[in-house]
Amino acid sequence: xxxxxxxxxxxxxxxxxxxxxxxxxxxxxxxxxxxxxxxxxxxxxxxxxxxxxxxxxxxxxxxxxxxxxxxxxxxxxxxxxxxxxxxxxxxxxxxxxxxxxxxxxxxxxxxxxxxxxxxxxxxxxxxxxxxxxxxxxx
Numbered sequence: 001x002x003x004x005x006x007x008x009x010x011x012x013x014x015x016x017x018x019x020x021x022x023x024x025x026x027x028x029x030x031x032x033x034x035x036x037x038x039x040x041x042x043x044x045x046x047x048x049x050x051x052x053x054x055x056x057x058x059x060x061x062x063x064x065x066x067x068x069x070x071x072x073x074x075x076x077x078x079x080x081x082x083x084x085x086x087x088x089x090x091x092x093x094x095x096x097x098x099x100x101x102x103x104x105x106x107x108x109x110x111x112x113x114x115x116x117x118x119x120x121x122x123x124x125x126x127x128x129x130x131x132x133x134x135x136x137x138x
Contacts, residue, residue, distance in 0.1 A: 001118045016107055022104070022112045029128050032131070038132075052122075053123060065096075067093050068094040068097060068109070084120075089120030093120070095112035
């Protein structure tokens with residue numbers, strides 16, 4: 001999964017996550033590597049993607065990983081799968097936000113939740129930098 005870049009920012013809708021703990025786990029991929037993968041040669045993309053999605057989520061400190069509702073003790077589910085990086089992430093997961101410097105803001109929270117759910121489904125999340133190319137048929 002990758003955001004459509006805007007003229008102002010290659011991070012597109014994920015721009016609020018840049019320079020956060022979440023953003024540090026979202027790699028920037030070379031556009032050419034993505035193009036090669038889309039045309040049947042995934043080797044370069046795999047090299048740039050790095051660790052699998054669930055491993056990225058497991059790098060989070062506990063305070064920044066567990067579901068917002070879990071932390072507030074307002075969730076009925078409240079078990080170990082309610083954290084980013086879980087391969088059984090519940091559908092109701094909401095990324096935590098707070099008032100400390102490294103916490104997510106309410107503006108960042110929905111985008112982090114989207115990233116966590118993609119990781120929970122085993123999908124890579126990345127940003128594409130640089131131009132891509134398209135092969136055209138003759």
